[in-house]
Amino acid sequence: MNTGIPLQYFLILATVMFFTGVYGFLTRRNLITILMSVELILNSVNINFMAFNRYLFPHKMEGMFFSLFVIAVAASEAAVAIAIIINIYRRFSTINVEDAHEMKY
């Protein structure tokens, strides 16, 4: 199946991806790119769940179902976030987080 690839490789890959997402989350100023960084973070956590499930508990399915629910939550989060972003753009004509700082309407 996946002989020759230690579990640690998957975990290190997911770690690098996670902290790349954190870096993007901290530096970006555009709301859509911040959303993309969050998607990267969620995706890296999914890789961890799947690798743990396959390597340590291959007779169970917890990791797979948890990833499934994470994907569903990410999808609904993206839908709501994009609705909010479009609304912000309609009100302020920008989606830069430093320009749209007023909640007043």
Added chain:
Amino acid sequence: MVSNQIMFILFAAMIIVFSVLTVTSRKILRAAVYLLFVLVSTSGLYFMLNYQFLAGVQLTLYAGGIVVLIIFSVLLTSHISQKFEPYGWKKTAFSALAAIAGAILSIITILDYNFEATTVAAKEMNMREIGLSLLSVDYNGYVLPFEVISILLLAAMIASIVVAKKGGPKRIDLPTSNKE
């Protein structure tokens, strides 16, 4: 076995390179396309781990749904040729420091810990097994989270329609646009 490792290295390199490009690219549409590559390579990893169902879900939902949604909103809210200004070196340096420090700490912890692979025979995961345990109320059943996630999806759908609906107060002009 060797082909397995080659595939893993290929997917891992694609994931790392394209995720770095996603967070550093200065054109927003390109960042979205790089994100698509990252998600497709992740689904390749799931195929390697023998989770065909989840790889399919990843392809259809993430690569097919969320990326298209993101690209749509990019087209609605920004100009294609618009480039971000480079960030200040202070912000970049401190964010990179935080990310690299966290990554090094986590990698040291991972390499330190002794994971013991089990010798238990792998359970076969076909669609029938997945569907049965998703709707079962037994000890290993997942009917409660399944119901909760369905209500969450319905709520998110209605909420995004209500929030993005046209109407409401007029737009506010920013102070910067007033000056011009």
